[in-house]
Amino acid sequence: MEWKNNIGVYLETSDGRLTSLSVELLGKARQLADARPNQVLGILAGDNLEAAAQEAIAYGADGVALLQAPALASFDAALYTEAVAKALSLYTPSVLFIGASPNGRDLGGRLSARLDAGLVADCTDVRYEGEDDTLTWIRPAYTGKLFVKIQTTTRPQLGTVSDKIFHGNPKDESRQGEIFPVSLEGVTGDAAVKMLDFTSLEQLKDVLALDTADLVVGAGRGVQNEEGMREVQSFAKRIGAAFGVSKPLVDAGWAPYEWQVGVTGKKIAPKIYIALGISGAIQHKLGIQEAGLIIAVNKSPDAPIFQFAHYGIVGDLFDVMPELEKLLKKD
Numbered sequence: 001m002e003w004k005n006n007i008g009v010y011l012e013t014s015d016g017r018l019t020s021l022s023v024e025l026l027g028k029a030r031q032l033a034d035a036r037p038n039q040v041l042g043i044l045a046g047d048n049l050e051a052a053a054q055e056a057i058a059y060g061a062d063g064v065a066l067l068q069a070p071a072l073a074s075f076d077a078a079l080y081t082e083a084v085a086k087a088l089s090l091y092t093p094s095v096l097f098i099g100a101s102p103n104g105r106d107l108g109g110r111l112s113a114r115l116d117a118g119l120v121a122d123c124t125d126v127r128y129e130g131e132d133d134t135l136t137w138i139r140p141a142y143t144g145k146l147f148v149k150i151q152t153t154t155r156p157q158l159g160t161v162s163d164k165i166f167h168g169n170p171k172d173e174s175r176q177g178e179i180f181p182v183s184l185e186g187v188t189g190d191a192a193v194k195m196l197d198f199t200s201l202e203q204l205k206d207v208l209a210l211d212t213a214d215l216v217v218g219a220g221r222g223v224q225n226e227e228g229m230r231e232v233q234s235f236a237k238r239i240g241a242a243f244g245v246s247k248p249l250v251d252a253g254w255a256p257y258e259w260q261v262g263v264t265g266k267k268i269a270p271k272i273y274i275a276l277g278i279s280g281a282i283q284h285k286l287g288i289q290e291a292g293l294i295i296a297v298n299k300s301p302d303a304p305i306f307q308f309a310h311y312g313i314v315g316d317l318f319d320v321m322p323e324l325e326k327l328l329k330k331d
C-alpha cells in the first residue's frame, strides 16, 4: 500500500493509552477519509507505544507511524518536532490534525516553522469544499464574534483542534492496519527541556474532571469575592459536580487558569452545566454551548445568559444554591 496524500493525525497518549482528544481526531479523520476515499495515518511518538498503536487502528487509523525511543519518553518539543517531521517526510500526508493540548499547540507551531507550512489554530470544523485535497478549516475570530474559513496552500495542511469538537468512533478491535516503526536515525538535537518536577495526573484530577464530567458548576463574578467562590466550589463538591469559573475569577487570582471555561479557557460539553452568577458573555458561551442542559442562576432578569440557558432562575445565587442542593439530594 502506498502512503501518500493521506490524512494524518498526531496522536497523544496518557499512561500508554490514547487521549480522548486523539480518539476524537481519529474519528474526524476517518469520516473525511471515507468520503474521498483515503487512508488515515496515525503518528505516535514516545516509548512503549505498541498498545496505543493498536488502539489507534481500532479507533480508525489504517496505519500508524511509530516513533519510539527512550529519549522521547516524555514530551520535548524540539525532539518531537524533528521526529514527527521525519515521519511526515516519509509518509507525506496531505493534512495533519493536531490536538490543541498544551503540547499539541507547541508542536503545531514548531512544525509550521520547521516545514514552512501553514497552520490553522483552534479550528471548530473542517471539511472538503472542492474536488482536490484542500481542506477548509473553520475557526472563531474576533473573540468568537465571527467564524472564518481558512485554506492553506502548503502541504501538509496543519491544523489544531480542541477537545469535544469532534466525536470519536466506537472502538472496533477487529479493524486491521499496519504499524510502521520509523527509524530515528538522523533525528538529532539535545533535549531543549529538562524535567525538574512531575505532577501526576492524579493530582490534577479536579482539572481533568472539568473536561470530562457530566455535571459541572460554573462560578462567575456574582460570587463577589474569593470566599464566595469557595462556597460555590464546596457546593459543587457536595453535589458531585466538577468546578469551573469565568475569566474574571482567574484574572482576580482566585482560581487557576486551568479552571477557566470559555473561548480562551476550556470548552466543555457536560450533560448539565449550572452557571451561578455568570452573565453569559459570548466568550463564556462559546465554552459551554455544547452542554446538554444549561441551568443559569442570576439576580438580574436581563442577564444575557437567560437568552440561551434551558432553565433560568432569577435570584441571589447564595439563596438558590441550598435550594438546588435540597432538590438534587431528593432525587
Ligand SMILES: Cc1cc2nc3c(=O)[nH]c(=O)nc-3n(C[C@H](O)[C@H](O)[C@H](O)COP(=O)(O)OP(=O)(O)OC[C@H]3O[C@@H](n4cnc5c(N)ncnc54)[C@H](O)[C@@H]3O)c2cc1C
Pocket (backbone or CB within 6 Å): 143, 219, 220, 221, 222, 223, 245, 246, 247, 248, 260, 261, 262, 263, 264, 265, 266, 276, 277, 278, 279, 280, 281, 282, 283, 284, 287, 297, 298, 299, 300, 303, 315, 316, 317, 318
Ligand atoms: C479576548 C477575550 C477572551 C475572553 N475569554 C473568556 C473566557 O474564556 N471565559 C470567560 O468566562 N470570559 C472570557 N472573557 C471575558 C468575557 O468577555 C466576560 O467579561 C466574562 O465572561 C464575564 O464573566 P462573568 O459573567 O463572571 O462576570 P460579569 O459579566 O460581571 O457577570 C456577573 C453576573 O453575576 C450576576 N450577579 C451578581 N451578583 C449575583 C448574585 N449574588 N447572585 C446571582 N447573580 C449575581 C450579575 O447580574 C451578572 O450578570 C474574554 C474576554 C476577552 C476580551
